[in-house]
Amino acid sequence: MNPTVLSLSRRDFTKTALLAGAAVATVPFVAPAAANPRRIRTGVIGCGSVSNSYLPVLTRSPFVEVVSLCDLKPERARQQADRFKVGAVYPHVEALLAGVPFDLLVDLTDMQAHEQINRRALEAGKHVWSEKPIANTLAAGQELLRLAQSKGTRLWGAPITVQSPQFAFMARQLRAGALGRVAAAHAFYGHEGPSWSAFFYEKLGGSMPDLAVYNLTSLTGLLGPVQRLTALLSIVTPERTVDDKGKIQVAEEDNAMLLMDHGQGVLSHVQSGFNYFNPHGHDGKNEHRHTIQITGSHGYLGLVGYDWEPQGVELATHDQPKLVRHATDAQGYIWQQGAALAAECLATGKELLVTPEQALHVLEIITAARESAATGRRVELKSTFKWPLVA
């Protein structure tokens, strides 16, 4: 057995077990092109917790050939290579780039490391799928996007909440005016915080880039880009004990409240935190609360469960005031499939709703929230993205 994977705790066990089913769920989505697909040679960097969620999907995708794995802790890469039958293993990004040729880099490293690794991969002419965030600042992220464009390569970032059928249902209801004049939205995501790695609590970590990022992607996708925001941030638990570094001081917020103005009078509120009692921990399938709520003059939409693993959408309107549940079928969507979708896009030309422009707008929301909390002022945003996403 794989000691690294085992030491990564119950979350990995749960996610790995979930993925046994989840990977099967991707089959209907990819089946039409499976007869003779072009496989995108893929290198994966970062073989920690989330690689247990990505690698089963990548190695089952007909659009992907995982040719190499890399981790600063080489034993982790070796163990995943044994488990997923990958031929080449490297201890750092330069060796990976100089090694077995590949076209798509999947970056699953610490949040703070993404910017530098993504830059090196783009400079080397690779396409990049990055876990969130793509970079540490809007300016750096925009520079990466320009670099990708100059190289003729693609850059995408997690999360992929806008790809779910539940997102599409909500977007279509809003577009059709089912809620009347849209006024307000509220979204939340929290648990007691990761226990395995310190980077979640170090500078440029925090609950916003790890958790709020999902709600921010969903709400900007549903309500449009944010024009200005205010935020309050705090550290509730100043000291934590984590698997990789023992006792650490928490340097970034573990409790966040953001208030956002989407224009046209639409306001939203997102909260995230690493101090939220949550009986389901990191497992989304038993979460049935409305974690996204949108209210208008004629109706209400509530997303059942988390936006990364939604169970359905409940809608009530003037005409049908009792909540009715819709969009209960995942239609093959799983949160772990982002990099496989990117490979499919490269192989077939099929475009995703996920865009780097939206990911960078969400990154700017997070950095603006930090600025607002530090200065006590409202912050105007500079970036935007093409919206609406769903016709």
Ligand SMILES: NC(=O)c1ccc[n+]([C@@H]2O[C@H](COP(=O)([O-])OP(=O)(O)OC[C@H]3O[C@@H](n4cnc5c(N)ncnc54)[C@H](O)[C@@H]3O)[C@@H](O)[C@H]2O)c1
């Ligand atoms: N764990 C999850 O369930 C989960 C879910 C969704 C998203 N994510 C995101 O995935 C990313 C990774 O999270 P994780 O939980 O897997 O963390 P982790 O600490 O378990 O794994 C990260 C791995 O990256 C390696 N690494 C760090 N810097 C590196 C570098 N410069 N070169 C090569 N390897 C490097 C580390 O050695 C480690 O093995 C984060 O952005 C996180 O927000 C995690």
